[in-house]
Amino acid sequence: MEAQPKSxxxxxxxxxxxxxxxxxxxxxxxxxxxxxQMTFKCDECDGESKSFIVTKHAxxxxxxxx
Numbered sequence: 001m002e003a004q005p006k007s008x009x010x011x012x013x014x015x016x017x018x019x020x021x022x023x024x025x026x027x028x029x030x031x032x033x034x035x036x037q038m039t040f041k042c043d044e045c046d047g048e049s050k051s052f053i054v055t056k057h058a059x060x061x062x063x064x065x066x
Contacts, residue, residue, distance in 0.1 A: 008060055009051035011042045017060045018042060020053065 007020040018024050024040040027048065039050045054060055 003057060005055045005057045007038075008054045008056060009038050009040055009049075010054075010063070011045065011047065011049055011051070013045040013047040013049070014042060015063060017054070018044070019059075 008017045009020045009024060010016075011018050011024075018040075020026070020038060020040065023043050024038075025043065026038065026040055028039040030037045030039075034052070036053045037050055038053050039048065041048050
């Protein structure tokens with residue numbers, strides 16, 4: 001049985017990808033033609049950010065602007 005992919009969001013303060021289910025607090029979601037954007041509060045730095053949602057099995061490599 002294959003594991004379900006996770007949803008990842010980019011925290012610009014921590015400069016790292018966060019698991020949206022376990023490393024952030026959900027605030028809002030917006031649907032757009034380029035993809036969904038999630039507004040969240042990072043559990044590590046306590047900052048509020050908005051990021052496109054990336055769905056992958058493993059944490060994405062690199063930064064959001066790489």
